[in-house]
Amino acid sequence: MSPDILDEAMEIWFGPQHVSAHGWATKLTLVGDYVVECDPNAGYFHRSAEKVLEYKNFRQGSLVLERMCMLEAFLAEYPYVAAVEKIAELEVPERAKIMRTIMMEMSRLHSIQFWWGQFNAELGFFTMALWPWVDREYSLDAFEELTGSRHTVSYSTPGGVKYDFTDKVLKQLDRAIKRFEDRLPKFRDMQMGSPTFRARTKGIGQYTVKQGLKWGLSGPPIKACGVPMDLRKDAPDPNLAYNMCDWEVPITENPDHPGESDALDRMEQRFKEAETSVQIIKQLLPQLPEGPIIDPKARAKANRLPEGEAYARVEGTRGITSLWLKTQDKAQTAYRAKIRGPCIASYYALKDLVPGAKFADFIVIFGSLDPYPGWWDR
Amino acid sequence: MQFDFFTWLAGIPDWIYGILQWIYHLIMGIFFWAWGVIEWLWASVFAPESFMFLFRAVLFPGLIFVVLTLIWAVWFTRKLWGRIQDRRGPVHMGKYGGLQLFADAIKLIAKENIIPDNAKRWMFRFLPGLLLVVVLLPFCFIPWDFDYWFIADLSVSLVLVFAFLTAVPVVALLAGWVSGSKYSLIGGFRAANNQFAAEIPMIISSVGPAILAGSLSLMGIAQAQTSVWFAVLLPINLATFLVAAIASVGIFPFDAPVADSEIIFGWRTEFTGIYFTLTYFAEFAEQMLYSALIVALFLGGPVGLPFLPGAVNFIIKFIITFFFFVLVSSSFQRLRQDQIVHYCWKYLLPLALLNVVIAMLAIVYLPGIAALLPLGGP
Amino acid sequence: MGFFSVLGDIYQILKHTFRQVFMRPFTYFFPFEDRIYPERTRGRHIHVRKNCTACAQCVRACPVVAIRIDKEDKMYEKDAALYFDYTRCIFCGLCVEACRFDALFHTPVVDLSEGDRDDLVYGPDKITTLDRDPLEWRGRRFR
Numbered sequence: 016m017s018p019d020i021l022d023e024a025m026e027i028w029f030g031p032q033h034v035s036a037h038g039w040a041t042k043l044t045l046v047g048d049y050v051v052e053c054d055p056n057a058g059y060f061h062r063s064a065e066k067v068l069e070y071k072n073f074r075q076g077s078l079v080l081e082r083m084c085m086l087e088a089f090l091a092e093y094p095y096v097a098a099v100e101k102i103a104e105l106e107v108p109e110r111a112k113i114m115r116t117i118m119m120e121m122s123r124l125h126s127i128q129f130w131w132g133q134f135n136a137e138l139g140f141f142t143m144a145l146w147p148w149v150d151r152e153y154s155l156d157a158f159e160e161l162t163g164s165r166h167t168v169s170y171s172t173p174g175g176v177k178y179d180f181t182d183k184v185l186k187q188l189d190r191a192i193k194r195f196e197d198r199l200p201k202f203r204d205m206q207m208g209s210p211t212f213r214a215r216t217k218g219i220g221q222y223t224v225k226q227g228l229k230w231g232l233s234g235p236p237i238k239a240c241g242v243p244m245d246l247r248k249d250a251p252d253p254n255l256a257y258n259m260c261d262w263e264v265p266i267t268e269n270p271d272h273p274g275e276s277d278a279l280d281r282m283e284q285r286f287k288e289a290e291t292s293v294q295i296i297k298q299l300l301p302q303l304p305e306g307p308i309i310d311p312k313a314r315a316k317a318n319r320l321p322e323g324e325a326y327a328r329v330e331g332t333r334g335i336t337s338l339w340l341k342t343q344d345k346a347q348t349a350y351r352a353k354i355r356g357p358c359i360a361s362y363y364a365l366k367d368l369v370p371g372a373k374f375a376d377f378i379v380i381f382g383s384l385d386p387y388p389g390w391w392d393r
Numbered sequence: 394m395q396f397d398f399f400t401w402l403a404g405i406p407d408w409i410y411g412i413l414q415w416i417y418h419l420i421m422g423i424f425f426w427a428w429g430v431i432e433w434l435w436a437s438v439f440a441p442e443s444f445m446f447l448f449r450a451v452l453f454p455g456l457i458f459v460v461l462t463l464i465w466a467v468w469f470t471r472k473l474w475g476r477i478q479d480r481r482g483p484v485h486m487g488k489y490g491g492l493q494l495f496a497d498a499i500k501l502i503a504k505e506n507i508i509p510d511n512a513k514r515w516m517f518r519f520l521p522g523l524l525l526v527v528v529l530l531p532f533c534f535i536p537w538d539f540d541y542w543f544i545a546d547l548s549v550s551l552v553l554v555f556a557f558l559t560a561v562p563v564v565a566l567l568a569g570w571v572s573g574s575k576y577s578l579i580g581g582f583r584a585a586n587n588q589f590a591a592e593i594p595m596i597i598s599s600v601g602p603a604i605l606a607g608s609l610s611l612m613g614i615a616q617a618q619t620s621v622w623f624a625v626l627l628p629i630n631l632a633t634f635l636v637a638a639i640a641s642v643g644i645f646p647f648d649a650p651v652a653d654s655e656i657i658f659g660w661r662t663e664f665t666g667i668y669f670t671l672t673y674f675a676e677f678a679e680q681m682l683y684s685a686l687i688v689a690l691f692l693g694g695p696v697g698l699p700f701l702p703g704a705v706n707f708i709i710k711f712i713i714t715f716f717f718f719v720l721v722s723s724s725f726q727r728l729r730q731d732q733i734v735h736y737c738w739k740y741l742l743p744l745a746l747l748n749v750v751i752a753m754l755a756i757v758y759l760p761g762i763a764a765l766l767p768l769g770g771p
Numbered sequence: 772m773g774f775f776s777v778l779g780d781i782y783q784i785l786k787h788t789f790r791q792v793f794m795r796p797f798t799y800f801f802p803f804e805d806r807i808y809p810e811r812t813r814g815r816h817i818h819v820r821k822n823c824t825a826c827a828q829c830v831r832a833c834p835v836v837a838i839r840i841d842k843e844d845k846m847y848e849k850d851a852a853l854y855f856d857y858t859r860c861i862f863c864g865l866c867v868e869a870c871r872f873d874a875l876f877h878t879p880v881v882d883l884s885e886g887d888r889d890d891l892v893y894g895p896d897k898i899t900t901l902d903r904d905p906l907e908w909r910g911r912r913f914r
């Protein structure tokens with residue numbers, strides 16, 4: 016970049032008061048209509064969650080985690096619970112395992128539905144934003160029926176889960192899945208067939224697997240390149256039930272550039288993820304055994320943990336979510352907790368991904384990576 | 394001559410009398426002049442034909458009617474958007490939310506007007522009003538009815554309407570410029586870009602009706618459609634005119650000038666309170682104007698059901714056209730500004746030309762069609 | 772993608788949008804209509820003072836210190852008065868879980884908005900009962 020180009024450059028702050036920048040700010044340098052420099056800034060959404068975790072006991076800790084990303088609350092609270100379970104050596108009953116898995120997949124489905132709508136809203140198609148959000152209401156109804164809360168569910172707890180499935184919950188789950196399956200083919204056609212959508216997303220924000228791995232991306236942004244990198248398959252958690260059912264890691268191949276992904280592929284990938292979630296839920300629901308939902312000794316054991324360290328991770332909607340927890344002997348609270356959100360990688364990937372793109376495409380690239388500010392400002 | 398003090402003293406009353414008379418004549422002159430003006434005005438206003446002209450210009454197809462339609466159009470758009478998106482739209486104020494717009498307007502007008510430090514103050518105050526005036530003026534050429542219920546009929550009214558409409562993006566560009574904000578500036582240039590893209594296809598599309606009617610006046614074009622609507626002969630032109638009109642207004646699929654997820658609100662970003670209200674109304678007024686133009690150019694103007702008055706026919710068709718405006722504008726993703734130019738010039742322009750050529754050939758080789766037109770058969 | 776298939780896609784989208792205009796809206800007319808909240812809804816609490824043993828387990832369990840206990844204020848033999856601060860409460864349900872004497876429950880009442888901040892601290896008179904002043908708006912009563 017020669018310096019005389021930068022003479023005409025215009026610096027523009029995208030956020031923090033921008034309508035589509037909810038809690039983040041990125042400094043863009045524009046030359047003409049092209050972005051030549053992109054400087055993502057974190058810190059506008061900081062809630063010092065890691066410090067807060069040091070003051071909460073082990074049953075309260077998961078509440079903090081689920082507030083990191085309310086869209087995938089079931090998934091977000093799981094790493095903490097799993098870490099506590101590992102340190103306390105708790106056994107999770109079979110029923111609780113399956114229930115957890117089902118709800119985590121529901122959460123993924125809900126999160127994808129939300130993202131789908133939001134991405135369309137960012138693209139200026141507010142109608143298509145609200146149609147998936149109607150379907151999402153059904154998932155939220157199921158969550159509410161199960162836990163009593165729509166977003167901040169606080170469902171998993173060390174040693175099991177808090178609330179049991181009732182007939183009503185099962186009915187709501189069926190309803191949500193059925194509604195989604197009914198509407199998916201049509202909406203998918205409308206989404207992927209829409210000429211304006213293809214025009215806006217094809218070839219936008221394209222990167223190779225190598226670049227993606229270098230930036231530390233995980234989850235759908237990598238799977239959209241055609242690489243089946245999925246924790247659910249690669250490192251099955253013994254406390255979850257992913258190995259009890261039969262499913263394939265969803266991947267998307269770009270027909271023109273194998274091993275690369277653009278915004279269109281990432282949209283397609285999200286659809287496949289949602290379909291896989293539905294597939295898993297449908298296989299797990301009949302397998303639900305009778306039995307307790309929580310280890311009876313869990314309450315006592317989780318009160319005071321022995322000294323130890325644990326690292327737990329889960330394949331979230333947006334990538335790998337992990338947490339490292341260290342405790343001291345007989346401690347009531349964690350000594351130190353470290354959260355690794357998936358979106359910090361995808362947010363800082365913008366630094367290399369955006370330069371060269373048009374200004375109008377910035378929000379498309381941003382939206383297609385699906386970063387949630389809660390995950391990079393902890 | 395010697396100065397005679399007493400003669401001078403005796404002359405004073407005369408002198409005062411003269412001054413008084415002078416003042417009296419002055420006042421009386423002004424009074425009679427004003428009286429004459431008032432009489433003249435009175436005579437010209439309340440002479441039957443002038444009074445009815447004023448009535449038409451101010452009340453029925455004129456200002457008040459257009460403003461009321463404008464308010465209705467905003468309500469209609471919002472309600473329709475709500476319905477399309479599974480929502481209810483405005484509900485609280487009045488029956489079916491009909492008074493919502495008044496409530497909104499009162500709220501917006503009562504708000505503080507914030508003028509940014511960087512803005513050019515007088516232009517910033519002046520431009521929104523100018524915009525609304527420029528958009529409302531062409532309504533006087535709309536042929537609401539063939540006889541009597543129209544305001545003005547000029548032999549070149551079509552050209553004049555386009556001349557007014559070309560001023561709109563100039564105002565938008567200026568507004569973006571004087572706001573002193575980077576987002577506004579980008580939005581202003583995008584508005585100009587939109588007009589650059591859409592103007593030519595739109596004018597070419599309207600050339601079709603003008604040629605077939607052999608007239609450049611909207612009234613003449615409407616009158617030429619008594620036996621056959623031009624929508625039958627020029628269906629592609631109708632579609633291209635609709636799309637180009639949407640692009641020119643800058644509403645949804647072509648809303649790059651005011652793309653809220655990219656550049657906040659484009660050239661309207663800095664407007665608050667009454668200024669925002671004016672620009673907001675101007676957008677809807679422009680949509681209405683284009684709907685009315687479509688009715689006049691393609692859908693036969695006041696021609697329709699014979700037992701209804703012409704204006705009622707016109708309004709029915711106007712509502713239907715406006716409905717399609719909203720429908721099209723609520724179903725696509727936003728296009729990038731270079732794509733707008735690309736599509737408008739690469740697809741709309743040839744299509745519009747193609748239809749004009751086809752219609753000409755049809756007239757030449759199919760005498761039955763030519764007989765329907767004022768050009769007459771061979 | 773041919774030109775005509777694009778036209779077909781556009782037609783499909785417009786058709787769906789058009790049909791949508793005549794569908795029943797999904798949302799409801801909120802203050803006049805309300806849905807039925809499920810049993811487990813974690814809304815505001817209700818405190819049954821007859822069962823309470825003043826064990827303060829709920830106070831200990833609360834992650835945001837939203838509960839204050841006043842052990843002097845006795846109505847029955849060994850109960851205590853609880854003050855719930857709904858400006859702090861996150862409706863996590865841990866206090867209800869912690870109470871082993873069936874003295875504290877969630878209710879499906881979720882519209883807690885008040886004009887005054889202080890009204891959101893529910894003292895013993897408000898937390899033990901579900902009755903409250905009805906809200907009047909434009910001649911209609913809610914709650």
Ligand code: SF4
Nearest residue numbers: 833860861863864866
């Ligand atoms: S619901 Fe949670 S936050 Fe609210 S008072 Fe109970 S424990 Fe505290």
Ligand code: SF4
Nearest residue numbers: 823824826827829870
């Ligand atoms: S409400 Fe329950 S937990 Fe709280 S003090 Fe009373 S008995 Fe103890």
